[in-house]
Every structure is written in structure tokens, then in C-alpha cells.
Amino acid sequence: METTTVFLVLVLLTIISFFMGRKRSHAVTSGLGGARALHSLPKHYGYMAALWALLPALLVLVLWLVFEHGVITRMVLSELPPAVQDMPASQQGLYFNQIVSYAHGATDASMLDETQVLAAQHYRFYDSTSRSIKALLVFLVALAGAILALRQIRPALRARNHVEGILKWMLFGCSFLAVLTTLGIVMSVLFEAIRFFQAIPIADFLFGLEWSPQMAIRADQVAASGSFGFVPLLVGTLLISAVAMVIAVPVGLMSAIYLSEYATRRFRAVTKPVLEILAGVPTVVYGFFAALTVAPFIRGLGESIGLHVASESALAAGLVMGIMIIPFVMSLSDDIINAVPDTLREASLGMGATMNETIRKVLLPAALPGIVGGILLAVSRAIGETMIVVMAAGLSAKLTINPLEAVTTITVQIVTLLVGDQEFDNPKTLAAFALGLVLFFVTLLLNVIALYVVRKYREQYE
Amino acid sequence: MSKQTSNKATAAIRASLKKRYARERRFQWYGRLAVLTGFVFLFILLADIVGKGWPAFTQHYIEVSVNLDPEVLGLPPNATREQMFTADYLGAIKSSLRAMFPEATGRKDKQQLYRLVSIGAEYDLRDRVLKEPQLIGHTSDIWLRAHAEAGSYLKGQVTAETAEADRRVKDQQMGWLDRLRADGRTESRFNTTFFTQGDSREPEMAGIRVALYGSFFTLLVTFAIAFPIGVAAAVYLEEFAPRNRLTDLIEININNLAAVPSIVFGLLGLAVFINFFELPRSAPVVGGIVLSLMTLPTIIITSRAAIQAVSPSIRQAALGVGASKLQTVVHHVLPVAMPGILTGSIIGMAQALGESAPLLMIGMVAFIMDVPAGVTDPATVLPVQIYLWADSPERGFTEKTSAAIMVLMGFLILMNALAVYLRKRFEMK
Numbered sequence: 001m002e003t004t005t006v007f008l009v010l011v012l013l014t015i016i017s018f019f020m021g022r023k024r025s026h027a028v029t030s031g032l033g034g035a036r037a038l039h040s041l042p043k044h045y046g047y048m049a050a051l052w053a054l055l056p057a058l059l060v061l062v063l064w065l066v067f068e069h070g071v072i073t074r075m076v077l078s079e080l081p082p083a084v085q086d087m088p089a090s091q092q093g094l095y096f097n098q099i100v101s102y103a104h105g106a107t108d109a110s111m112l113d114e115t116q117v118l119a120a121q122h123y124r125f126y127d128s129t130s131r132s133i134k135a136l137l138v139f140l141v142a143l144a145g146a147i148l149a150l151r152q153i154r155p156a157l158r159a160r161n162h163v164e165g166i167l168k169w170m171l172f173g174c175s176f177l178a179v180l181t182t183l184g185i186v187m188s189v190l191f192e193a194i195r196f197f198q199a200i201p202i203a204d205f206l207f208g209l210e211w212s213p214q215m216a217i218r219a220d221q222v223a224a225s226g227s228f229g230f231v232p233l234l235v236g237t238l239l240i241s242a243v244a245m246v247i248a249v250p251v252g253l254m255s256a257i258y259l260s261e262y263a264t265r266r267f268r269a270v271t272k273p274v275l276e277i278l279a280g281v282p283t284v285v286y287g288f289f290a291a292l293t294v295a296p297f298i299r300g301l302g303e304s305i306g307l308h309v310a311s312e313s314a315l316a317a318g319l320v321m322g323i324m325i326i327p328f329v330m331s332l333s334d335d336i337i338n339a340v341p342d343t344l345r346e347a348s349l350g351m352g353a354t355m356n357e358t359i360r361k362v363l364l365p366a367a368l369p370g371i372v373g374g375i376l377l378a379v380s381r382a383i384g385e386t387m388i389v390v391m392a393a394g395l396s397a398k399l400t401i402n403p404l405e406a407v408t409t410i411t412v413q414i415v416t417l418l419v420g421d422q423e424f425d426n427p428k429t430l431a432a433f434a435l436g437l438v439l440f441f442v443t444l445l446l447n448v449i450a451l452y453v454v455r456k457y458r459e460q461y462e
Numbered sequence: 463m464s465k466q467t468s469n470k471a472t473a474a475i476r477a478s479l480k481k482r483y484a485r486e487r488r489f490q491w492y493g494r495l496a497v498l499t500g501f502v503f504l505f506i507l508l509a510d511i512v513g514k515g516w517p518a519f520t521q522h523y524i525e526v527s528v529n530l531d532p533e534v535l536g537l538p539p540n541a542t543r544e545q546m547f548t549a550d551y552l553g554a555i556k557s558s559l560r561a562m563f564p565e566a567t568g569r570k571d572k573q574q575l576y577r578l579v580s581i582g583a584e585y586d587l588r589d590r591v592l593k594e595p596q597l598i599g600h601t602s603d604i605w606l607r608a609h610a611e612a613g614s615y616l617k618g619q620v621t622a623e624t625a626e627a628d629r630r631v632k633d634q635q636m637g638w639l640d641r642l643r644a645d646g647r648t649e650s651r652f653n654t655t656f657f658t659q660g661d662s663r664e665p666e667m668a669g670i671r672v673a674l675y676g677s678f679f680t681l682l683v684t685f686a687i688a689f690p691i692g693v694a695a696a697v698y699l700e701e702f703a704p705r706n707r708l709t710d711l712i713e714i715n716i717n718n719l720a721a722v723p724s725i726v727f728g729l730l731g732l733a734v735f736i737n738f739f740e741l742p743r744s745a746p747v748v749g750g751i752v753l754s755l756m757t758l759p760t761i762i763i764t765s766r767a768a769i770q771a772v773s774p775s776i777r778q779a780a781l782g783v784g785a786s787k788l789q790t791v792v793h794h795v796l797p798v799a800m801p802g803i804l805t806g807s808i809i810g811m812a813q814a815l816g817e818s819a820p821l822l823m824i825g826m827v828a829f830i831m832d833v834p835a836g837v838t839d840p841a842t843v844l845p846v847q848i849y850l851w852a853d854s855p856e857r858g859f860t861e862k863t864s865a866a867i868m869v870l871m872g873f874l875i876l877m878n879a880l881a882v883y884l885r886k887r888f889e890m891k
Contacts, residue, residue, distance in 0.1 A: 069740050164788045168702055175695035175703070178715040178762070181755050185726055188733030251496045258493025275500045278507075280874060282816030284845040285511065285867050288852045292860065293510050323503045330500075354482055356489035377721065384723020386819035387845075391852060411725050411819070418732065419822055436729040440722065447721040 003065065006135050010061065010142055014054040017146040021049025024153045032155060040160035045153050047163045052149035055166075057142035064134045072126045076119055084115070099123060189440060192433030199427040200228050205434060207231065211397035211408075213417060213428045228431055230438070232397035236314070236407030240389060241382035243318025243403055244325055249375060251322075252329025257359060259330075260337050272334075279327035287391030290320035295392055302404060310394070310406040317392040318403065321385055325378050332374030336367050336454070341461055369460075373453035380446035384439060386411040410435050511871075515864025521653040521666060522608040522616045524579060524642055528558045529601040530591065537598065546595065551587045555579060555606065563638055574635050580607040582655075582667045605649065610665040610858030615639055616648055619857065630857075656865060660831040661847065665858025668851070670866050672830050676746055676841030677815060680826075683750020683837055684757060684814050689807050691754075692761030693796075696803075699762070700769040701791050720759035727756045728823030736824055743825035744840040752820050757810035764806020768799040801888035808881040812874050818845035844870045 025045035029037040038045070077085070077096065084095060095116070101107045103120040112120070153159070197205065208229020255275065259268050295316035302309030309315070340363050348358040364371070394406030395416060417432040532539065534557050535549040559575050560566065566575040583606040590604065591597055614620045615631045616639060626633055642648050659669030695716075703709040731752035735741045741748050772795050780790040796803075821827070827846050834841035842850070844866060851863040 066739050073740075160786065164786060167788060168698075171694045171698035171702060174691045175698045175712050175716075175762075177691060177695065178712055178719055178758065181719060181730070181758070182715045184734055185722065185730045188730050189726070192733060251499050254493050254496030255500055258490070258497055262490055262493055263497075271497060274504065275497070278500065278504055280812065280816075280878060281507070282818070282845050282870060282874070284816070284818045284848050284852075285507075285871070288848065288863060288867065289507055289510060291852065292514075323507070326500055326503070354486045356486045357482070359489075380721060381723075384725065386723065386725045387849065390819075390822075391849065411723070414725060414729070415819070415822055418729075419827055433729060433733070436726055440726050443721065443723055443726075444718060447718055451717060 002131075003061075003134075006061065006138055009135075010054065010057055010138060013057075013139070013142045013146065014050045017053040017142075017149070018046040018050040020046075020146070020150060021153065022046035024049075024150050025159075028153055029155050037155045039156055039158050044159040044163055045157070048159045049146055049149040049153075051163060051166055053142045053146035056145050057138050060141050061134070061138050064130075064137070068130055068134070072123065072130060075126055076123050079122060080119060081115060103127070185440060189433045189437040192430050193437040196427055196430035196434045199430070204228065205230050209399060211413070213413070213431055228427070228434075230435075232399040233408060233410050233413055233435070235399055235401065236393070236397065237383055237409040237411075239401055239403060239407055240314050240318040240321060240393060240409060241379055243315055244321035244382045245375070245379060247319055247322025248325035248329050248378060252326045252378075253333050253371070255326070256330045256333035256337060260334055261355065261359060261363075275330060276327045278323060279331075281324070283324065283385060283387040284391070286320050286324050287387040287389075290316050290388055290392035294320055307404060309404045312392060312394040312406040313404050314393065314407045315403040317389050320392065321382055321388050324385070324388065325382060328381060329374060329378050332377065333367075333371055336370035336374060336457070337363060339370070339458060339461055340366050367457075369453050370457040373450040373457065376446050376450035376453070380443045380450070383446075384411065384443050386415065390415050410439050414439070511864050511867050513864075514861055515866075515868045516861075517617050517619065518656060518861040518865035519653050520617070520650045521655060522613040523605040523649045523651060524608050524612070525603050525605050525647040525649070526555065526558050526562065526579070527601055528554055528587065528604045528606075529561065530554055530598045531557075532598055535598070541598075543592065546592055546598075547588065549588070549591075551584045551591070555583060555587060558601075566634075571634065574632055575638070577609050578612045578635060578638060580609050580666045581664055583607045607655075607666060608648070610856065611635075612639055613666060614857050616643070616650070656862070660833060661829055661842070661850070662831065665854075665856050665862055668859070668862055670844065670847060670869060672833055673842050673844045673847035673866070674869075675833050676749075676826070676830075677843040679746035679834060679837050679841060680749040680753065680821075680843055681811060681815060683747055684754045685807070685811060687751060688754035688757045688761055688810065688814075692758050692807070692810075693765050693803055695758070695762045696765035696769055697791055697796070700766050701787065701795070716759050716762055719755075720763065723819075724756055724817055725819040725823065727752050728820030730755070731820060731824045742838055742840075744828050744830075744842075745838045746826075746834065746841050746843075747837040748824050749821050749826050749843065750837065752824060753814040753817060756817065756820065757814050760810040760813060761803075761807050764809070765799070765803045768802025768806065769795060771802060772798045801884045805881045805884045805888065808877050808884070812877040812881075815877070816845055816870065816874060818843070818849055821846050822849070844873075 022042045022045055025038055025042040026035065029035060035042055073096070076099070077092075084092065087095065098107070098112055099116050099120045100123065102109060102112055102116065103123040109117055205228050208227060209231050210227045210229045211232050212227050259272060263271065291312075295311060295313060298313060298316050298319075299309045299311055344362050344366060345358060348362040349355070353361070389409045389412050393412055394408050395412065396406070397408045397413075398405060400407060414432045414435050417428055417435075531554065532541070534554050535551065536553075537545055537549050541549070556572075556576055559578065560572065563575055566572050586607055587604065608616065611620075611630045612635065615636060620629050620631050622633070622636055631639075639648070655667065656669045657674075658671055659667060660672035662668040699709070699713065703712075731748060735748050735751060736743055776794050776798060777790055780794045781787070785793065821843060826842050827850065828840060828842060829850075830840055830842050832839075848863055848866050848870065851859045851866065
């Protein structure tokens with residue numbers, strides 16, 4: 001049976017359980033004066049039966065789906081002759097894919113050898129058996145759940161509390177997903193990163209000055225294991241982020257000051273949403289703009305005054321990233337400036353200071369911690385930004401702080417290492433996870449500091 | 463303080479006033495300049511995209527008098543449909559082009575001549591003949607799709623002023639195209655291919671249909687996961703969560719996840735869903751799961767704000783007449799908060815629609831021509847299609863990229879307009 005059919009039948013069983021639960025609640029009170037004798041409304045007994053039918057069966061179905069493919073694959077693989085089992089992972093994968101696509105009827109037998117045809121028959125057998133068992137198991141669990149619930153129904157059963165208890169746990173589960181996601185991120189990057197550091201010493205990674213992850217094509221090539229020095233990537237990332245900040249901070253901060261202190265209400269109502277469009281533009285659009293419009297423009301400009309500018313200069317990527325971050329800096333600074341109490345403004349203006357003196361000598365010093373926090377958040381966003389740099393920054397790692405040259409970043413390297421064919425026994429692929437680990441912790445650190453600073457700042461004026 | 467010193471101080475202040483006022487005016491101008499800079503950047507960005515993408519919505523056609531000679535087509539008399547399907551239409555087009563421009567004799571000249579029409583012209587002609595088999599054996603004027611390079615000349619994007627070595631349309635081809643244009647044998651039509659076809663190696667044959675379907679399926683999965691879970695989490699945190707360490711931990715996690723770079727979610731998807739759970743690569747279902755994890759914090763945070771904004775009197779009234787906590791929330795609080803929750807969810811979905819970095823990690827970056835039929839078929843999404851096309855050096859793809867961006871931004875504007883509309887209605891209440 002197809003999974004969708006199983007699911008639909010399960011939903012049907014759930015609905016039937018609901019009606020049976022409701023009917024049973026009426027039945028158990030028939031001699032006691034009807035529904036009035038029940039603790040809860042009849043529908044709550046229905047909900048209870050439905051939940052008991054649905055939840056365990058759904059769990060079984062999801063677990064089965066998650067592990068089905070892997071288990072069948074391993075069972076078929078273990079029956080293949082030793083010659084196949086000794087193949088390298090990629091070759092074995094290809095060999096196995098041929099079996100699967102033949103088993104699904106997508107290809108004919110002409111491309112396959114005899115073992116493959118035999119294995120395909122096994123595969124088909126396991127596959128259909130798995131489907132039958134899955135359907136049977138799901139229905140049995142659903143029925144068992146429903147019967148268990150129905151047998152419990154008595155007038156004194158507190159069905160509403162029971163149902164609400166289950167639902168509360170489900171609500172808790174949904175919010176706990178956030179913790180699981182973080183855990184999943186940490187685990188997935190950490191495990192692969194540890195495997196990477198087993199191949200490459202951690203000191204070489206953190207302090208190496210050269211990054212060229214191209215590995216030897218043949219295994220017998222000695223000393224061609226690529227070099228994985230992280231410093232050029234870090235410098236490149238910081239360089240592009242610095243260019244972005246040079247654009248975004250003055251423009252964003254000054255816009256926020258102007259809009260919150262000088263602009264009329266109407267001007268502000270029109271201007272702010274328009275500038276916020278910049279935040280809603282997808283990053284891939286900025287990447288395209290940087291690579292095809294800004295980079296050639298800057299290159300042409302540089303050459304017209306006799307400067308050599310790389311066609312994938314850090315300046316172009318950083319400039320466009322800065323444009324992207326302007327609204328981010330603007331709305332954060334706006335919130336923070338607005339949080340400064342009016343009494344400070346009024347006191348300064350009352351002493352005869354001009355508006356600009358008030359802003360520079362009173363408001364900004366008072367808002368400084370908050371603004372710094374906002375800028376840190378913006379930096380964290382610039383470091384993690386991917387598409388702009390993938391499309392507009394360079395690929396080769398060069399250790400330089402000249403914004404006219406092409407540099408590469410952490411995110412660019414993650415993408416280049418992982419897009420395309422992957423083998424998970426190769427330091428080149430694992431390096432991406434090590435970079436991901438660094439990226440995650442750097443941005444996490446920046447965010448934690450920034451959020452802490454901003455919260456302290458808010459508390460100061462509350 | 464004597465009168466004299468006070469006069470002195472006043473005089474000093476008065477003398478400095480002019481400078482201070484000038485400074486004040488300057489400062490205001492800096493502010494205006496900053497706002498203006500933002501506007502200018504936005505304008506340049508949009509103008510650049512629209513300017514580059516506009517021509518992609520038209521496609522040029524060339525009218526060729528095609529001689530559908532059964533001999534050239536390789537068709538016997540009374541050919542069956544199958545035979546007509548596999549007939550040599552390319553040969554017919556080539557010989558007809560040679561007949562129109564007999565001066566092309568050398569091998570190179572002929573190659574240039576054939577490059578006037580698209581590779582897809584062959585299939586257009588086949589479909590036409592299958593519809594009207596009576597055309598076989600006659601010479602008739604038929605509009606054929608122009609090659610992307612010929613099209614760029616007809617659109618005026620490439621002119622003879624560029625040195626011949628720097629452009630793909632050669633002088634000879636320009637001459638032929640000029641003659642065709644003078645004879646009224648060229649025409650510009652709305653480019654329907656762009657919306658009805660999948661990816662292609664030829665710019666004039668490439669379309670965004672596969673990407674649109676892929677984006678639709680991916681967003682469907684994202685919404686189906688992120689919306690219920692996000693709202694449930696927000697309800698729990700606002701209405702039920704006890705104040706303890708576990709709740710604090712959850713809240714800290716949500717705030718941090720909101721600021722985790724999107725590419726890290728891609729690494730999670732690759733390691734957990736593809737390598738560990740062995741879900742299919744390039745499939746909208748995995749993309750949707752990853753994007754839903756990414757948008758969950760947005761939905762939770764905005765939903766919490768919306769639930770918080772519901773006035774406590776509604777809760778107290780419901781509790782007062784004997785509703786349970788859960789009934790209060792489901793029957794009274796959520797309906798009032800729903801517009802706010804929907805606004806936040808739409809903004810989250812708009813984010814997910816424009817996101818591409820995590821999808822690169824899970825293999826949604828493939829050359830796909832077939833429209834996906836479900837959430838497990840290989841697909842690509844609109845932003846990734848843009849990324850793929852932006853990498854192609856051909857001029858035809860640059861304009862296709864910009865046009866795809868215009869379509870993407872159109873959807874984003876629609877979604878945000880809906881969110882703004884909902885918020886306005888919410889505020890009126």
C-alpha cells in the first residue's frame with residue numbers, strides 16, 4: 001500500500017474513533033440520565049479516542065518511513081558478493097542505484113549483470129514486504145489505541161483534562177523543537193568536524209596561512225593532501241564585512257537619526273517602508289547585482305584612474321552587502337534611539353542646545369551600548385551572508401587586506417566544497433563542516449554578546 | 463556675577479550661534495543625504511534589474527518559407543503519425559534557409575546561417591506539421607523561433623558598432639537579419655516559453671516553470687510544517703509555559719536560531735535529512751523541512767507578539783464562565799490573534815521563498831527540465847534557478863535571470879502586500 005493511502009486510512013480510522021468514542025460516552029450513561037452524568041462533554045470522549053488511535057500509529061508510520069530505506073538498502077547490500085562489497089563507496093553507490101532503478105522499472109535489464117538482476121528481485125521483495133508490514137502495523141496500532149481508549153470510557157473519566165493534558169504536551173513538544181534544532185545543528189557540524197580534525201590537526205586549521213583544499217586525484221600521490229589553513233578565509237570574510245559596515249553603519253545610523261528626530265510624521269511613514277524594501281530583496285538578487293553590475297562598474301572606474309581592480313573584488317561584494325544591511329542597521333538604531341527617554345532630550349534642549357548638539361552629546365552617548373549591540377548583530381549577519389559572496393567574491397584564498405583584490409570567505413568555501421559530488425570520507429568535504437562549526441560559533445558568540453548588551457541597555461531605561 | 467561678565471558671556475554665545483546653527487543645518491543635510499543614499503541604491507538596483515530583464519519577455523520570430531519536401535523530410539507518401547514525429551525537420555529548415563540565402567556556400571557561412579533560428583525551431587515546426595499534415599509537400603511561410611543571439615541583434619542589444627570579434631552575431635548574420643527585417647519577415651512576440659518550459663542550455667528555450675512548481679511545492683511543505691508548529695510553540699510559551707529554566711532555555715534557543723546564518727541550516731539538512739535519514743536529494747520535501755526550521759523562529763516570535771496583544775479581559779471573561787485554559791486559547795485568544803499570526807507567517811514564507819543558500823547544500827541546484835509532480839521529485843526553486851542562470855555567460859541568460867528576478871520580486875511584493883493588508887485590518891479592530 002502506498003504511504004499516502006496508509007495515511008488516509010489512518011485519518012479515516014481516527015475520525016471513526018472519534019464518533020465511536022462519542023457514541024460510547026452516550027452508551028455508558030444511558031441508565032444514568034444521559035450526558036449530564038458525564039464528567040466532560042461527549043465530544044471530549046471522542047477526541048480522546050481519536051488521539052489514542054492517531055498518535056501512536058503516526059509515530060510508528062514516521063519511524064518506519066525514516067528507517068525503511070536504509071534498512072532495505074543494507075539488507076540487499078549484505079547479500080551482494082564480496083567483490084561488490086569491497087568496492088569504493090561511490091562505485092558501490094552507482095552499482096546499487098542501477099539495481100534500484102531496475103527494480104522500480106525505470107531501466108531495462110540490458111545494462112545490468114546477473115547479480116544485479118537477482119538483487120533487484122530481492123529489493124522488490126523486501127520493498128513490497130516492508131510496505132505490507134508497514135500498513136498492517138500502523139492499522140493494528142491505531143486499532144489497539146482506539147480500543148484501549150474506548151474501554152476506559154466511564155462517566156467519571158475526566159476526558160477533557162485527559163485530552164488537554166495530551167495537547168499541552170504536544171504544544172510543549174512543538175516549542176522544544178527549537179532546542180532540538182540547535183542540538184541538531186551542533187551535532188551535525190560537530191561530528192563531521194571531529195572527523196575532519198582527525199585527518200588535519202586543529203592547529204594547522206586554525207593558524208594555517210594557506211587554503212587550497214584541492215586533494216590528490218589518485219590515492220597514491222604523496223603529500224598532495226591539500227592545505228586547510230583557515231586564516232585567509234577569516235581575513236577575507238572580515239574584509240568584506242568591514243567594507244559592508246563602512247557603507248551600512250553611517251547610512252543606516254544617519255537615516256535612523258534623521259527619521260526619528262527631524263523628519264515629519266508623514267515623511268517617515270513613506271520613507272521607512274520604502275527603505276525596508278532593501279531588506280526584503282532576496283540575497284540572490286543582490287548577488288546578481290553585485291556580480292553583473294557593481295563589480296564591472298568598479299573595475300571600470302578603477303581602471304579609468306589607473307588602479308588594478310580584480311573582477312571579483314572584495315569592494316563590490318562588500319558594497320552590495322552594505323546596501324543589504326542598511327535597513328537592518330536603520331531599524332535597530334531607530335528602536336534604540338526611540339528608547340532613550342524624552343526627559344533627556346527635553347533637558348538638553350531646555351538648556352539651549354541645538355538639536356544636533358543634543359543628538360551628538362546626549363542621545364548618542366546614552367544610546368551607544370544599544371547601537372553597538374545592533375552593529376554586532378549586523379556584523380554577524382554580514383559574516384553569515386552567503387549568496388552575495390558566492391556570486392560576487394572570489395574562489396581562491398588570498399591573504400590580503402586590499403579591498404580591490406579578490407578574496408574568498410567562509411561561506412563561499414562551504415558552498416564550493418559541498419555543491420556537486422560529495423564523498424563523506426574525504427577531508428575536502430568534511431572541511432566544509434569544520435567551517436560550518438566555526439561560522440556557527442562565531443555568529444552565536446556575536447549574537448549572544450549583542451543581545452546581552454541590548455537587553456542591559458533596555459533595562460537601564462525601564 | 464557682575465553685569466559685565468554676564469554681558470561678555472552673552473556676547474560670546476551670540477558670536478558662536480551662527481556657527482552652531484550652520485552646524486545644525488549641515489547635520490540635517492547629512493541625515494537627508496543618508497536617506498537619499500538608501501533611495502538611490504534601491505532605485506539603481508530596481509532599475510538595473512528591470513532594464514536588463516524587460517527584453518526577456520519578448521521573443522523574436524523569423525518568417526522562413528519552408529519547403530516541406532517529403533524527400534528532404536525522409537517521409538514516404540501517406541506517412542503515419544510516428545513517421546511524421548521523427549521526420550528530419552532540421553534538414554527541411556536548413557535547406558529552406560539555404561534556398562532563401564543562396565550566397566551562403568562555405569561550411570562556415572552555412573553554420574552561421576543555421577544559427578539564425580533556434581534549435582527549438584525544429585520542434586515548433588514538428589508540432590505545426592503534426593497539427594496540419596496538409597503542409598507536407600508544399601512551400602509555406604512559417605514563423606520560426608529566432609536564435610538567442612540573432613534575437614539580441616533584433617532587439618538592438620548588440621549593434622554593428624561593437625568590434626566583430628567581441629560579439630557572437632557576425633557581420634554576415636547581421637546582413638541577413640537586416641534583409642529579413644526589411645522584408646517584414648521578423649516579428650517580436652510575447653515570450654510564452656519563459657513561463658511554460660523548464661531549464662534549457664539554450665537561452666531562448668529556457669523557462670521558469672519547473673522552478674515555479676518547485677518553489678510552490680517547497681513552500682507548501684514549509685507552510686504545512688512551520689505554521690502549525692510555530693503557532694503551537696507560541697501558544698505554549700505565551701499561555702502555558704511555567705517560568706523555569708527549561709522555558710528560558712527554549713526562549714534563548716529561539717532567539718539564537720533567528721540569527722543563525724541560513725547556510726548552517728543547509729548543513730543541518732545535509733547531515734541529518736540526507737545523510738542520516740537518507741531522504742531524496744534535490745527534493746522539495748527536504749527543502750521544505752529545512753526552510754521550515756529556518757522560518758520557525760520568525761513565526762514563533764511574531765505569533766507570540768500577536769497573542770500578547772490580545773486583551774486580558776477576553777481571557778478573563780472566558781475563564782470566568784468556566785472555560786478551561788486550552789478552550790480559552792483555542793476558542794477566544796487565537797481567533798483574535800489570527801490576523802497578526804498570519805501576517806508574521808506570510809512574512810516568514812516570503813523569507814523562505816527568497817532563500818537559496820541552504821537549498822544549495824541539499825542538492826536543489828540541478829539542471830532539471832521535467833516539471834515535478836510531487837514533493838519527492840527532483841526540483842529546483844526560483845532563487846536557485848536565478849543563481850544557476852546568473853552563472854551562464856550568454857547574454858540571453860543575463861536577461862532571463864533578470865526576468866526571473868522580476869517574477870520572484872513580484873511574488874514577494876504580493877505576499878508582503880497581503881501581510882500589510884492583514885496588519886491594517888488588525889490595527890483597525
